[in-house]
Amino acid sequence: MSKKPRTQLAAPAIGDTTRRRPFGARRALVAVSAAVLTTTLLAACGSASSDSGSGGEAGVLNIANAADIPAYDPVVLGPTGATQTLSLVYESLFTLDEQGEIQPALATEYTFNETGTQLTLTLREGLTFQDGTPLDAEAVAYHLERGRTQENSALKPAYHQIKSVQAVDATHVQIDLKQADFGFPLVLANRSALIASKAAAEKDLKALNANEPVGAGPFKVVKVVPGASITLEKWDGYWDADNIHVDKVKVSLGTDPATVLSGLQTGVYNFVPGLAPQNLETAKSSGLKVVADTSANWVASFVNINRQLAPFDNPQVVEAFNAAIDRDALVKTLTFGLGDATANPVPPTNPAFNPAIDEEVGFDPEKAKQLLEESGAKDLSFKIHVFPTMTAPAEQLQQQLEAVGFDVEIVAEDTTSFYPGYYGKTQQAALYGYVGRDNKLLSLDEHFSEAGILNLSASEDPAYTAAREQVLKTPLDDPAYKTRLRAASKAGVETGSTVFLYTTPTVSATSADVSDFPKTDGIFRWNGITVG
The missing domain is CATH 3.10.105.10 (Dipeptide-binding Protein; Domain 3)
Structure with a gap:
């Protein structure tokens, strides 16, 4: 197999402002106006939560999510806001930086053959899922095959170019494509390649999808209250655990958009990924940090x-x-x-x-x-x-x-x-x-x-x-x-x-004691974020 072209990915330093070619996009979501998106459409996805948690705790991220999580299996999940939440639990093969350039995550490198019809991924050595089972090439190949063939997969359109996938050895995955597609590594970044545990999927796929997610992301689920909340704690087995500074995350589901701003102001929440745009100026005047930038969402x-x-x-x-x-x-x-x-x-x-x-x-x-x-x-x-x-x-x-x-x-x-x-x-x-x-x-x-x-x-x-x-x-x-x-x-x-x-x-807001999120198109990266 030819080794050209070859792309070796280097992890960027936090705060790195080096210019790179911009890339960025996200998944489909019903929306017509920002106001409808944040105040009506997403609110219709769930009911108000009764377990919002208390704000103001150092090292604790309290997230107000207007939508419920309709599925916990990243192969099945559709709405963008939900996959952004699942990025707490799951990690992708690659990710994107603020300029849209592909960066390493679970995989460190990709290599194409000369014709662009065969792609080989190199995984980090010694990776495991949160259940202790190996995150190796076999597990990745299994996940990609599920995305390509599973009846209820939301990833079929993204994976339609895959002809076959196989584990070459423990750290190399070979993907054969139906035709040349040098842009396919972008499919393996962010939401389209959040990898779930092979063992958990084989053991009980319904449980994985219902409320027992098992991934290799920065946080591990400790409690799910269906339709109400998710509580997670930092997982030390994450490949970049040294760069995760949040100890605990509480996600309130189905929060009433009418109460979100007051919740931010009073410290009930310290992060809202979907703030109603009519609340933007009030949020700013309250000392909250607001992002309304198309380079992010x-x-x-x-x-x-x-x-x-x-x-x-x-x-x-x-x-x-x-x-x-x-x-x-x-x-x-x-x-x-x-x-x-x-x-x-x-x-x-x-x-x-x-x-x-x-x-x-x-x-x-x-x-x-x-x-x-x-x-x-x-x-x-x-x-x-x-x-x-x-x-x-x-x-x-x-x-x-x-x-x-x-x-x-x-x-x-x-x-x-x-x-x-x-x-x-x-x-x-x-x-x-x-x-x-x-x-x-x-x-x-x-x-x-x-x-x-x-x-x-x-x-x-x-x-x-x-x-x-x-x-x-x-x-x-x-x-x-x-x-x-x-x-x-x-x-x-x-x-x-x-x-x-x-x-x-899409407008997001945090309290003043939450550090700035990278403006990564389509997903929130938790690496480097501090609270308090």
Whole structure:
């Protein structure tokens, strides 16, 4: 096997500000506005906790989580906020630094063959899980196979490039890919490669998923109160245990967003990963530390349209749809001033962001009217499907579209009603949102590839296919990688069925005695954090 190209990863020093090429993305999550995301959508995922714990304890992190944890097996788990919580228990193969560069975690190195179709990982020696069983190549291969084949796996889209995986020896894992994909190591960073104990999964997979997580992360679970709280303590067997300065973590689940700010102010909590944006200024004036930065956490809001169904099977109608949208007005009304109006699938901090997209797409209602007239479309009526909590943004969008000649009906549905039509690709249009993927091309594929879960048309344009093939065969450290990634982004937006509206940062807040978290896109890293 050829040893080129080869990437040796060195752990960055805490506080290292060396510039590296930016990479960063996260997983899908229903969202339309920052306010909806933090105050309504996530709150609906659980009930108020009765075990919040007391704040102000040195070495204790008290986290207020608006959502419940629907699953504890990282192979099964979906929502981003939940996997961020599970990163307390589980560690990933690689991680990302603040510039988005791949850094070592459980694995220290990856090596590709010349064609980019075979990837070999090197693991740290002597690793174990929290149950004392070995975290070796066999355990990693087992986990990746579960992610690729398990019926209820949420990782299948991320692992779809894997053809086979095997343990070469105790510290080397060989992954054979279906085609060249030099960006695949990004799939193995952060949320897509949180490794669970092989022994625990084999013993009782249901228990692992229900409330008995066993990983190799910095903290070990000591108590789970389903739907209410998780209590964890520092695990000395963690590979970077010397850099973990928090002794205990208490996570309150299903916390009422209306009480979170007062909880921070009074010391009940000292970390809130999802603060309602309308509370941002009050939090700052209270002496709390607030982060609202897309380089750390972000949400992209968009409208999916189905190009297989009228009226969107007419290209001029699609172009008119885009020109009818006043993104600046949506941002002003819906994001409390935090959003960025953009037709890009990602924020400017992401390497897939292409400024040329926004230069081509702009609000022009007169152009929209002319395009509709020239299109010859006789019926411009359609239904846009939304969650009930998102009717306000849908109504504003409805007003903009009807001002140029569309006839829009808003259909508010719960998850049981919404998802069959969305994933079944039978809806004409849907208002939705996501927070990306660790692999930047996969972020685009979810929208623009034929199998993309967010592609309502279930079709792929040849222009996007050609552009993504260029990205796949380009190593991450090649200067052409970013250029080709941006070209794929542009091709997707121009030919795909997703109309992007704006991006917003997800707001987090801590008390003053909690040290700054690294701005790592998509996950919280606990290494180096101090309390008190």
